[in-house]
Structures are given as structure tokens and as C-alpha cells.
Amino acid sequence: xxxxxxxxxxxxxxxxxxxxxxxxxxxxxxxxxxxxxxxxxxxxxxxxxxxxxxxxxxxxxxxxxxxxxxxxxxxxxxxxxxxxxxxxxxxxxxxxxxxxxxxxxxxxxxxxxxxxxxxxxxxxxxxxxxxxxxxxxxxxxxxxxxxxxxxxxxxxxxxxxxxxxxxxxxxxxxxxxxxxxxxxxxxxxxxxxxxxxxxxxxxxxxxxxxxxxxxxxxxxxxxxxxxxxxxxxxxxxxxxxxxxxxxxxxxxxxxxxxxxxxxxxxxxxxxxxxxxxxxxxxxxxxxxxxxxx
Amino acid sequence: xxxxxxxxxxxxxxxxxxxxxxxxxxxxxxxxxxxxxxxxxxxxxxxxxxxxxxxxxxxxxxxxxxxxxxxxxxxxxxxxxxxxxxxxxxxxxxxxxxxxxxxxxxxxxxxxxxxxxxxxxxxxxxxxxxxxxxxxxxxxxxxxxxxxxxxxxxxxxxxxxxxxxxxxxxxxxxxxxxxxxxxxxxxxxxxxxxxxxxxxxxxxxxxxxxxxxxxxxxxxxxxxxxxxxxxxxxxxxxxxxxxxxxxxxxxxxxxxxxxxxxxxxxxxxxxxxxxxxxxxxxxxxxxxxxxxxxxxxxxxxxxxxxxxxxxxxxxxxxxxxxxxxxxxxxxxx
Amino acid sequence: xxxxxxxxxxxxxxxxxxxxxxxxxxxxxxxxxxxxxxxxxxxxxxxxxxxxxxxxxxxxxxxxxxxxxxxxxxxxxxxxxxxxxxxxxxxxxxxxxxxxxxxxxxxxxxxxxxxxxxxxxxxxxxxxxxxxxxxxxxxxxxxxxxxxxxxxxxxxxxxxxxxxxxxxxxxxxxxxxxxxxxxxxxxxxxxxxxxxxxxxxxxxxxxxxxxxxxxxxxxxxxxxxxxxxxxxxxxxxxxxxxxxxxxxxxxxxxxxxxxxxxxxxxxxxxxxxxxxxxxxxxxxxxxxxxxxxxxxxxxxxxxxxxxxxxxxxxxxxxxxxxxxxxxxxxxxxxxxxxxxxxxxxxxxxxxx
Numbered sequence: 001x002x003x004x005x006x007x008x009x010x011x012x013x014x015x016x017x018x019x020x021x022x023x024x025x026x027x028x029x030x031x032x033x034x035x036x037x038x039x040x041x042x043x044x045x046x047x048x049x050x051x052x053x054x055x056x057x058x059x060x061x062x063x064x065x066x067x068x069x070x071x072x073x074x075x076x077x078x079x080x081x082x083x084x085x086x087x088x089x090x091x092x093x094x095x096x097x098x099x100x101x102x103x104x105x106x107x108x109x110x111x112x113x114x115x116x117x118x119x120x121x122x123x124x125x126x127x128x129x130x131x132x133x134x135x136x137x138x139x140x141x142x143x144x145x146x147x148x149x150x151x152x153x154x155x156x157x158x159x160x161x162x163x164x165x166x167x168x169x170x171x172x173x174x175x176x177x178x179x180x181x182x183x184x185x186x187x188x189x190x191x192x193x194x195x196x197x198x199x200x201x202x203x204x205x206x207x208x209x210x211x212x213x214x215x216x217x218x219x220x221x222x223x224x225x226x227x228x229x230x231x232x233x234x235x236x237x238x239x240x241x242x243x244x245x246x247x248x249x250x251x252x253x254x255x256x257x258x259x260x261x262x263x264x265x266x267x268x269x270x271x272x273x274x275x276x277x278x279x280x281x282x283x284x285x286x287x288x289x290x291x292x293x
Numbered sequence: 294x295x296x297x298x299x300x301x302x303x304x305x306x307x308x309x310x311x312x313x314x315x316x317x318x319x320x321x322x323x324x325x326x327x328x329x330x331x332x333x334x335x336x337x338x339x340x341x342x343x344x345x346x347x348x349x350x351x352x353x354x355x356x357x358x359x360x361x362x363x364x365x366x367x368x369x370x371x372x373x374x375x376x377x378x379x380x381x382x383x384x385x386x387x388x389x390x391x392x393x394x395x396x397x398x399x400x401x402x403x404x405x406x407x408x409x410x411x412x413x414x415x416x417x418x419x420x421x422x423x424x425x426x427x428x429x430x431x432x433x434x435x436x437x438x439x440x441x442x443x444x445x446x447x448x449x450x451x452x453x454x455x456x457x458x459x460x461x462x463x464x465x466x467x468x469x470x471x472x473x474x475x476x477x478x479x480x481x482x483x484x485x486x487x488x489x490x491x492x493x494x495x496x497x498x499x500x501x502x503x504x505x506x507x508x509x510x511x512x513x514x515x516x517x518x519x520x521x522x523x524x525x526x527x528x529x530x531x532x533x534x535x536x537x538x539x540x541x542x543x544x545x546x547x548x549x550x551x552x553x554x555x556x557x558x559x560x561x562x563x564x565x566x567x568x569x570x571x572x573x574x575x576x577x578x579x580x581x582x583x584x585x586x587x588x589x590x591x592x593x594x595x596x597x598x599x600x601x602x603x604x605x606x607x608x609x610x611x612x613x614x615x616x617x618x619x620x621x622x623x624x625x626x
Numbered sequence: 627x628x629x630x631x632x633x634x635x636x637x638x639x640x641x642x643x644x645x646x647x648x649x650x651x652x653x654x655x656x657x658x659x660x661x662x663x664x665x666x667x668x669x670x671x672x673x674x675x676x677x678x679x680x681x682x683x684x685x686x687x688x689x690x691x692x693x694x695x696x697x698x699x700x701x702x703x704x705x706x707x708x709x710x711x712x713x714x715x716x717x718x719x720x721x722x723x724x725x726x727x728x729x730x731x732x733x734x735x736x737x738x739x740x741x742x743x744x745x746x747x748x749x750x751x752x753x754x755x756x757x758x759x760x761x762x763x764x765x766x767x768x769x770x771x772x773x774x775x776x777x778x779x780x781x782x783x784x785x786x787x788x789x790x791x792x793x794x795x796x797x798x799x800x801x802x803x804x805x806x807x808x809x810x811x812x813x814x815x816x817x818x819x820x821x822x823x824x825x826x827x828x829x830x831x832x833x834x835x836x837x838x839x840x841x842x843x844x845x846x847x848x849x850x851x852x853x854x855x856x857x858x859x860x861x862x863x864x865x866x867x868x869x870x871x872x873x874x875x876x877x878x879x880x881x882x883x884x885x886x887x888x889x890x891x892x893x894x895x896x897x898x899x900x901x902x903x904x905x906x907x908x909x910x911x912x913x914x915x916x917x918x919x920x921x922x923x924x925x926x927x928x929x930x931x932x933x934x935x936x937x938x939x940x941x942x943x944x945x946x947x948x949x950x951x952x953x954x955x956x957x958x959x960x961x962x963x964x965x966x967x968x969x970x971x972x973x974x975x976x977x978x
Contacts, residue, residue, distance in 0.1 A: 017515050025515035032412055035404025036421050039491070042484045043428045046439050053442075069670035070855075101335025109329055110336075118336045121343040127605035128346065128598060129544025131571050135578065135594045136346040139353055147658065147702045159342055166339060192328035220432020223546040223575055230660070233670075234683045242658060242685060247434045251547065252688075254438045256832040258855060262442070269435045280430050372821040373792070374814075449841070469783050471826065471841060555790035555827035566826040576829060579660075580692030580792035582699070582716070582818070 047273075054270030057263045062271075067233050067249070073260045077268050079235045083150070083244040084275075086237060087229060088219050090154020095161035096211055100200075103169025103207075108195055110170070118166075126163035133159050134224030142228055150243035153229025157221060161214035168210030172203040209283045216279040220272060222247035246272045350598060353591035360585060365592060371557045371573075373581075378589035380596065382557045386475075386567040387597070390549060391542035393479030393563070394486055399535060401483075402490030403524075406531075409491070410498035411506075411520050422495075429488035437551035440481040445472035445552065452476075453564055468564040471554065476563040478553040482545060486538040493537060497530030497615055498523060530615030536608035544601050546571040570597040655928040660687040661694020661707030663831040664732055664795045665912045667851040668947045669707065672940050679935075682928055690830060692792015692818040698724065698915050704925055706915035709794025710818045711894030723918040725963050727933050728893050728911040730941070731882040731950035733873035734798050735908070737858040738845040739838050740765065742780055747861040748773045748870045751907075754863070755807035757786050757845060759814075760824035765843070773864075780843075787837045787846030790827025792818040798910035799847045802898040806907075847908070850878070850948045865907040866899050877906035879950040890955040909950075916967070923969035930967050930974050933960070 017025070061076050068075030102122070106115050133156050141152040176199050184194040200207075225231075230242035231249065246268055253265035357365065361378065368379020405425065409418050449472030460466040501523045509519040524531070554566020555576060568576075570593045581587040666688040673684040691708035698706035699720055711726055736749055753769050756762035762769060766779040789796045800816040814820050828834035828846070835852040838844045850873050853860050862870040871877045884902035888895040889911075899907045914933060920926025937960045941951045952960070967974045 017513070021515055021518070025517040028517035028520070029412060032404040032408040035401045036408040036413075038401050039405050039421070039428070039487055040424055043424055043431075045443065046431065046435065049439060049443050050435070069674045070667045098335050098338045101332045102339050105329075105332035105336040109332070114333070115336070118339050121340045123605070123609065124602055125339070125343050125346075127540055127544070127601045128343075129546065129571060129601055131544070131546045131574050132350060132594045132598045133346065135353070135574065135591060136349040138578075139349045140345060142702055143700060159346075162339060162342065190322050191325040192322075195328070216430060220434065222432075222434045223571070226575065227578060230658075231687050232685050233673075233687075234656075234677075234685055236656075236685070241656065242687070247432060247547075250434050250438065251551075254434075254441060254551070255829055255836060258832075265438055266442075269438055272432055273435055276430050276432060277427065280426070370821065373819040374817040374821070446840070469785055469843070471785060473826070473837075555829065556822070556825065558822075558824075576790050576827075577692075577792065577819070580690050580694075580696050580818075582692050582695045582792065583719075587696075 050266065050270045050273060053263065053266035055267075057267035058270060062264070062267055066235055067244075070258065075260075075264070077244075077246065077249055077264065077271070079232060080244040080246045080249040080268065081271065082235075082237060083229070083232070084219055084246040084272075086150055086239075086243060087153045087157055087225070087245055088215055090150065090239070091157030091161050091218050092211060092215055094155060094158030095165050095214065099162050099165030100169050100207060102166045104173055104195060104200065106166070106170040107173035108199070119170075122163045122166045125159070126167075129223075130156075130160055130221050131223040134227045137224065138227040145240070147240075148228060148230035148242040150229055150237075150239045150241065153225050153243065153245070154239075156224035156228045157218040160221060160224065161211075161218050164214040164217070165207070165210055168213075169203070169207050172206030172210070173199060175206070176202045212279050212283045216276045216283075219279075220247055220276055222251055347598075350591060350595050353588060354595040355588070356585060357588035357592040361589075365589070366596075369557070369559060373583065373586050376583060376585050378585070380570065380589075380593050382559050383568055383570040383573050383593060384596070385559055386553070387543055387569040387571070387600075389567065390475060390478045390482055390553065390569055391539055393475065394482030394542045395535060395539055397479065397483035398487045398490055398538060402487045402534075402538070403494055403531065405487070405491045406494035406498060407520055407524065409495045411516075411523070425488050425491050428484070429492070433485070433545060433547040436481050436485055436548040440477055440548060440552035441473070444477055444480060448472045448477055456564070464561040465563055468560070468562040470564065471566065473552050473554045474564055474566045475553065475560075478549050478567070478569075479563070481548050481552055482542045485545060485548065486541050489538040489541055490534050493534035493612060494527075494531050497527045497534065497612065500530075500615070501527050527615060529611050533608045533611030533613075533615065536604055536611065540601050540604040540608060543604060544571060544597065546575050550575045570594075655682045655924060657682070657684045657704045657925060657928060657932070658687075659684060659694075659705040659707060659914075660689050660697050660703045661915070662691045662709050662794045662912055663688045664691070664709045664793075664798075664849045664910075665707065665730060665949070666831070667855070668730060668940075668943060668949050671943050671947065672936055675940075675943070676932060676935060680931075682932065684932065688830065688832075690789075690791040690818075691794030691797065695818075695915065696792075698917075705929055707912065708818075708915055709910050709912040710797035711913055712915070713894075725916050725918050725967070726893050727914040727916060727937070727960050727963060728889075728952060728956055729914055729933075729936055730944050730952065731878055731897070731909060731911050733850040733878040733881075733906050733909050733948075733950075734795055734802070734847050735850050735853045735873045736845065736861040736863060737835065737838050737848050737853040737856075738861060739842050740780065740782075740859065741842050743777060743859075745774075745777055746859065746872070747777070748864070749861045750864045751803075751806035755803050755810050757784055758788070758803065758823065758825065759807075759809060760786075763824075782843045785841055785844040786825030787828055787834050787841075787844055788822050788825050789819075789830070789834060791829050791833075793830075794818060794910070794912065795831055795847065795849055796820065798896075798898065799908060801896050801910075802908045805896075805899045854948060863907050865903075865905055866901055867903045867905075869903060871904060871906050873906045873908075875945060875948050875950065877904055878909050878948070881905040881907070881909035882911065882950045883953050886953040886955045889953070890959055893956060893959055911952075911956075918967060920967060920969040920974065923972075923974065926967060926969045926974045930964055934964060937961075 064078050065076030066079055137152055137156040142148055180198050180202055181194050184198040225245050225248050232242045232244040236243055250265045250268040253261040365380055367381055369381045370377045370379045449470050453470035456466045505523050505526055506519045509522045549569050550572040553572055555568055556566045557568055574590055574594055578590055581590050669686055673686055677683055691710045694706035694708045697703045750773050763784055765784055766781045797818045800820055804811040804816045828837040831848050831852045834846045835848045835856045838846045838858055839856050862872045865871050880902050881897050881900045884900045884905050885897040897909055937957050944951050
């Protein structure tokens with residue numbers, strides 16, 4: 001018996017999908033391409049404005065002069081640039097030991113309820129709005145200390161950096177091949193040495209990149225610094241005093257009615273973006289150089 | 294061969310090429326225990342930090358909670374003179390600005406994610422992915438000044454007058470073309486959360502089994518139809534991405550504070566100014582004179598905190614579920 | 627024990643730890659203050675001049691009067707600045723006794739942005755309160771037209787701008803509105819932060835000035851120096867004597883001087899709606915808030931010396947920035963209050 005023939009009164013469509021389906025296909029793809037183009041637009045606009053407004057004011061004076069009083073032209077953001085570096089440095093100093101330690105713990109010993117709790121709280125911390133962190137640090141550090149300080153600001157930034165470093169460290173340490181550990185153990189090293197002197201160095205590149213990424217993000221934070229580091233019109237690198245920072249100074253200058261300050265706000269924003277982008281780029285380049293296991 | 298481990302000093306550093314068991318190789322030596330305890334202590338610090346934040350915010354909010362109770366969430370009266378506080382305008386403002394942002398970011402973000410995962414060639418894909426990452430790294434304050442100096446005049450002189458002229462009969466588009474306000478905040482927030490939607494949706498789509506797509510294509514579907522099948526299967530994960538983006542938008546402070554106009558009146562119009570929970574804290578925290586005033590602001594922070602925890606937890610669960618428990622994707626956030 | 631992640635970071639961290647030690651050697655006194663944006667133009671000039679003269683750095687953050695008061699209360703700054711004087715109730719809430727030192731007087735002006743209107747607008751108390759109550763919402767409202775005969779006013783909506791932060795300028799403005807408008811006094815009241823019936827908020831005098839500058843149809847209240855620096859149009863306001871007065875150095879000084887006798891008794895007396903014929907009606911003094919008993923005697927002495935300089939030598943800078951100098955009676959009150967400052971019970975004598 002021959003197989004049943006298709007009904008010739010209604011033949012199968014030949015030559016592919018219907019016109020409607022083809023149009024839908026092209027339209028959908030076009031829309032998706034369009035969406036990708038739309039995403040490019042704001043970035044282009046922002047970079048364009050930063051460059052066109054900010055480059056003008058970006059002379060050497062911007063980097064080495066201190067702010068001038070209201071209404072007087074000239075002046076720069078030297079103290080704010082150093083302040084940001086100090087604050088971010090403090091944040092890194094507090095977040096890296098705790099974060100790496102916690103991450104290593106979770107990766108090497110982390111199977112119990114305690115580990116789950118730590119993981120969960122790190123996730124919670126990742127979602128806390130930075131302003132809430134600022135409010136908390138104000139009550140926990142600024143009030144008892146009696147004044148605003150760089151330490152309080154650095155601590156707030158460190159708290160914001162912590163979840164990223166914990167999670168990334170855990171991941172990267174987990175990725176270190178078991179053969180490293182086994183070889184070290186076989187050579188007679190105690191467990192702690194295996195972790196400390198074999199696993200950690202192997203993971204250090206990944207940890208460094210995660211730290212840099214967290215650092216870049218922290219450098220741009222404004223809200224928590226409003227209630228912790230406050231700000232400073234003068235050159236100040238003392239850790240127990242209020243300290244200037246780029247984002248806060250940009251915020252102040254942007255709202256001001258003085259054209260000169262507005263211009264400096266753009267320049268400051270450009271410098272901030274450059275710092276953040278350069279660090280992020282460094283991260284990507286480093287990632288490319290790590291031999292993939 | 295010579296070993297440099299101090300534990301091998303006993304034998305003068307000389308080790309046989311076999312695998313001898315040395316004294317120092319005990320797995321549960323006291324040094325090991327101390328090390329593990331040290332790391333455990335550092336891990337515990339993470340928990341301590343979060344606990345401190347929760348208790349500090351909770352403690353500060355207590356006076357306001359006791360004074361206003363549930364009324365705090367539904368009252369619109371924010372009056373430092375009369376010492377009466379209600380957070381409804383800020384709650385609504387947060388939800389409205391975030392909702393508006395999601396509405397605008399979702400199509401663009403999902404479309405870009407599909408483009409990256411399904412359509413683009415590797416080279417173009419890398420470029421676009423790089424641009425998206427750059428967008429994600431721009432600090433909030435930069436978005437803020439761009440919103441104030443560029444977007445606000447554009448909205449005020451071109452977009453809003455057009456909206457008022459053609460759609461002004463709708464309460465949604467009525468009012469004064471001010472430039473700053475809910476619409477501006479929504480646009481800026483949308484730009485800020487698009488990278489989140491793109492990167493997570495893309496990961497989710499890439500984790501979908503190729504067989505879905507291939508089966509559809511084998512059955513004669515067009516590329517778009519095959520994509521639709523994949524997207525459909527990835528719906529929980531994409532929903533997770535959206536909710537995660539919502540979590541971001543809820544907590545965003547600086548950019549919103551600079552462009553939203555800062556008034557505590559509720560308005561139906563997108564063109565009107567508003568305020569969010571984060572913006573009212575940023576504006577008024579350092580100057581809340583009066584115990585109840587300060588406590589009311591901290592209670593707003595507590596509500597914001599709780600909201601973001603819930604939203605983020607829901608999002609992570611969804612993404613985890615879709616990607617089959619791959620935490621690295623969940624952490625792409 | 628931990629391997630240094632990034633040598634550069636470690637170096638910066640170490641350096642920043644060492645720097646305060648280095649800085650501590652050349653120890654010039656540093657003071658931190660925070661508060662009002664109202665006097666910020668002259669304060670920033672003062673602190674700059676004072677640093678050149680004496681080397682003492684006074685770091686002032688212009689975050690609003692309300693914030694200044696709050697930070698003084700919390701003890702996180704060495705002094706506060708506010709255009710809103712603390713009421714007796716508010717003083718009781720402070721941990722220790724606070725002294726008010728008026729420094730200069732200023733005018734709160736009605737600034738607006740109406741591109742087509744070339745002549746300066748005249749406004750009456752009814753117009754100002756109406757705009758902020760929301761009852762007057764268009765520029766060609768009959769009240770505004772009546773006060774400005776011959777002026778072509780557009781049929782555009784009014785955008786009333788107020789302060790979104792806790793502000794002494796708001797305090798002066800709302801004190802004025804409460805004095806001239808019963809509906810306002812009953813519905814809203816006077817304070818550093820009120821429940822505004824209409825309009826949008828800007829942060830700081832600078833924020834409000836910025837909004838006005840950028841938005842045609844906007845009107846707002848700012849300190850005179852901000853309106854000048856922003857080249858904003860300013861309205862003349864009808865004062866108690868019925869005269870339309872522009873906010874100038876002369877009219878502000880007249881407002882301050884006419885209240886001199888009351889100020890000599892209590893420097894916190896509001897000086898709005900003054901009776902003098904040339905007085906500008908929306909004026910106020912701005913204060914430094916200082917604890918009478920200073921915890922740190924070195925800082926207290928530096929602070930007292932600065933205040934002494936400000937109320938004498940510093941006054942020469944007031945004119946060029948359009949702030950009114952203190953009348954001599956008020957200066958004497960300040961001098962007496964300075965002598966009462968103590969630290970640990972011992973008086974901090976500021977020599978003069």
C-alpha cells in the first residue's frame with residue numbers, strides 16, 4: 001500500500017513561510033537590532049556631553065588647585081580627587097580582608113548552615129540601597145565619633161564593596177583546580193598552607209579584578225558620603241576629618257547657580273568617568289591575559 | 294629533591310620522590326583549626342555588618358513607628374511644622390518612577406539581549422556588549438548632571454510641550470513643562486537599568502538548550518519564531534532579570550534626586566515633579582531637626598530596605614530556577 | 627599574611643595613613659561648620675580671607691540651616707549657621723546652652739524668569755502669598771495686572787519654586803508670609819521646612835536659583851546675592867508703609883536698623899515687614915550657632931577669635947556682596963556674648 005498522498009486540492013505551501021510570517025520575522029529582527037542601537041544612543045550622548053562640556057575646563061589647574069570661594073573664578077578639584085582616592089583606598093582596605101576571607105571560607109569550608117547564612121546575608125547586602133548604608137554608618141560611626149570623617153566615608157564604601165568581593169572570591173577560589181590542592185597536600189603541606197599559599201595565589205588574579213570592579217563602582221558613589229565624609233573645601237587628608245570627594249563636589253557644583261562651578265562639575269564628572277572606565281578596562285585586559293583553565 | 298616546607302626540616306629538607314606522610318600534613322592540626330576559625334570569623338563579620346545595619350535602621354525608626362503605626366504608609370501629610378509624617382507620596386513616587394523606568398527599559402533591554410544572544414555576529418556582539426557594560430559603569434551622579442543639564446531642557450522645550458499639546462487632555466500628560474519631574478526621572482532610571490536587563494536576560498537566553506531553537510527551525514519556523522520559542526521558555530529568568538532591575542531602580546538615589554523636582558505632592562501627571570523614598574532621605578536627612586522628623590526619615594529608609602530585600606530575593610529565586618541553579622549567572626547582577 | 631592585591635593601592639593606603647601624622651606636625655587650628663546657604667557667598671569670602679590672615683582653616687559646608695542646627699545638636703560640627711533662630715522650645719532641646727551670633731543681614735528676594743517682561747515687576751503681599759498658596763496660578767492674574775499697570779504680562783502658568791531642604795531662608799520667607807497673610811499663617815505656618823501647598827522644590831539657595839534661571843515662568847525666593855550672581859530679575863515688594871521697595875543694600879540695612887532696639891534685647895527678633903518707610907519687608911539676620919561652653923578650649927578660642935574678626939573686620943566685605951552690616955547695638959550684644967563663652971568653666975577671652 002502506498003503512503004497516503006497529501007490532498008492535492010490543498011497543496012502544501014512551497015517556498016517557505018507565508019508573507020506575513022516573513023514580514024513578522026524581519027520586523028522582529030529589525031526591532032531587536034533597533035533596540036541595540038537605542039541602547040547606544042544614551043551612552044553616546046552622555047560621553048559627548050561630558051567631553052564637550054568637561055574637556056574645556058580640564059587644564060592642569062583643575063588637578064592641582066583647590067576650590068575657590070563662591071563667585072571667584074579659577075580653582076580646581078585637587079582635594080576632591082585625592083579625597084576620592086583616599087576614600088576608595090580605605091574602602092578597599094576594609095572590604096578586601098573581610099571579603100576575601102569570607103569568600104575563601106565559603107569556597108573551602110562552606111557547606112553548613114553558617115555558610116548558607118553568610119551567603120544569604122552577602123546577597124542581602126548587595127541589594128541594600130547605598131543611601132541606607134549611609135544612614136546606618138551615620139548612626140554607627142559619625143555620631144559616636146562626634147564628627148564627620150574620612151573613616152566613616154571609607155567604611156561606608158567598604159560595606160558597599162563587600163558583597164561583590166565575597167561572591168567573586170568564592171567563585172574564583174572554587175574554580176581553582178582540585179589538582180593544585182591535591183598536589184600541595186601530597187607534598188605534605190598542612191591544609192591552611194594549601195589554601196593560603198597555593199589556592200589563593202592561583203585565585204589572586206580573579207580576586208584582584210573583582211576588587212577593581214568593586215572599587216570602580218565605589219568611586220562613583222555619592223549618597224553614602226553625604227552623611228559620612230561630608231565634604232571639605234580645603235586640602236585635607238586626615239582620616240578623622242571630613243574629606244572632599246569627587247562625586248559630592250560634582251553634586252554641589254552642579255546644583256550651584258555659578259557658571260564656573262557648573263563647568264567644573266562637568267570636568268569633575270569627566271575625570272570620574274575616566275577613572276571608572278580606565279579601571280574597568282584594566283580589568284578586562286587582565287581577564288584576557290589569564291590563561292583559561 | 295629538596296623541599297622548602299618547614300615541616301620537612303626534620304629530614305634536612307630532603308624528601309623522597311614518593312608521597313611520604315609528614316607530621317605537618319595532619320589535616321586537623323591546630324594551625325588548620327586556627328586558620329579556619331580566622332576565616333570563619335571574617336565570614337561572620339559579613340553577617341555582623343548586615344545585622345548592624347538592620348538594627349541601626351530599625352532602632353532609629355522605632356519612635357516614628359510607635360508614633361504613627363500603619364498610618365505612616367497611607368498618609369500624605371509630611372509636615373515638619375506640625376510634626377506629622379506620612380510616607381505615601383514617597384512610596385508612590387518610588388513605585389511610579391521605577392515602574393515607568395521598567396516600562397521603557399524592558400523592550401529595549403530585552404530586544405538588545407535577544408540581539409546579543411541570537412542575532413548578532415560575534416564581533417558586533419562584543420562591541421555592543423562592551424557598550425552596555427560601559428553604560429553600566431557610569432556613576433549615578435553623572436547620569437544626574439546629564440539629566441539636569443541636557444535632558445531637562447530637551448524635555449522642557451521639545452518633548453513636554455508636544456505632549457501637552459497633543460495628549461494634554463489626559464491627566465497623565467497635563468501640567469507645566471518644567472523639564473524636571475517624573476518623566477525625566479523615569480527616562481534616566483530606564484537608561485540606568487537597561488544594562489541589568491540586557492546582561493541577565495542574555496545569560497538566561499544563552500543558558501537555554503540549543504535544542505529548543507533547533508527543533509523549531511527544523512519544523513520550519515522563521516528565525517524570529519525560533520527566538521520566540523526560546524524567549525518563551527526563558528520567561529521566568531527574564532522575569533527575574535526585570536525584577537532585579539526593579540530592585541536597582543528602587544534604591545537609586547542621586548540621579549533621581551537631581552531630576553525629579555522634589556515635592557511631596559502626589560500628581561497623576563508624568564510631567565509633574567515628585568519625590569522618591571531615596572530622594573527625600575538624601576534631601577532632608579542631615580537637617581531633620583527634631584527627633585520624630587529624623588525617625589520618620591529613618592523609617593522611610595527601613596521601608597526602602599525591606600522593599601529592596603523582598604524584590605531582590607524574588608528576582609534571584611527566579612533567575613536561579615531558570616538557569617538551573619547556576620549562581621554565576623545569578624551574580625551577573 | 628594576606629598577599630598584597632595591588633601594590634599601588636597598598637602604597638596609597640599607607641601614604642594616607644602617614645599623611646595625617648605629617649600634617650599634625652604643622653598644626654594650624656581647623657574648624658568645621660555647616661549650615662545656611664543664605665550667607666554662603668560672604669562666609670566663603672570670610673573663611674578664605676581669614677585663612678590668609680591667620681592660617682586657621684574653617685571648613686564650611688553649605689547644606690542648609692536645618693542641617694546646620696541638626697549637626698550642632700548632634701555635636702558633629704564645631705559651629706552651625708542658620709538664618710532661623712532657635713525658639714526657646716528648640717533651645718531647650720539642645721544638649722547644652724547655645725548662643726546666637728548674628729553676622730550679617732540679608733534680603734530674601736522674589737526672583738522670577740519672564741523672558742518677555744522688561745520692567746521690574748511689582749508684587750504685593752497678597753500676590754506673593756497667593757502664588758505660594760496656589761490661588762494665583764497665572765502671570766496675567768488680575769492681582770498681578772493691577773499692581774503692574776502698563777506691563778504686558780503673558781498668560782503663562784506660574785511655577786512657584788520653594789526650598790526642598792530645611793532652610794533658614796524659608797524660615798524668613800514664611801515668617802513674612804505668616805505676618806502678612808492670615809490664610810497662610812493658619813494653613814501653613816512658619817518654619818525651616820513647611821508643607822508647601824504648591825510648587826516645586828530646589829535644594830539650597832543655589833538649587834532654587836538654578837531652577838528659576840532655567841525655567842521660563844518660574845518664580846522663587848532666594849537670598850539677594852544668589853539672584854545677583856545668577857542675573858535673575860527681581861521684584862519690588864510693597865512694604866508695610868505702602869511703598870514698593872527693591873531689595874538693595876540700602877533697603878536691607880534700613881530693615882535691620884529699624885529693628886535695632888528690639889534686636890538689642892533679643893537678637894532673634896524677626897525683622898520682616900519692618901515699619902520704616904524704606905525698609906525691605908522680607909529681610910533677616912543670619913546667625914552662627916555656638917555652644918556657650920566649648921568642649922575643646924583651643925577650638926573654642928579659635929572660634930571666638932574668628933567671630934570677633936567677623937563682626938568687626940569682616941563687615942567690610944558685606945557691602946560688595948549686598949549684605950547689610952550689623953548695627954552697632956547688635957555688635958555690642960555680640961561682644962558681650964563673646965565674653966561669656968567658656969570652656970571648662972573658664973572664660974575664653976577674645977582679645978580686642
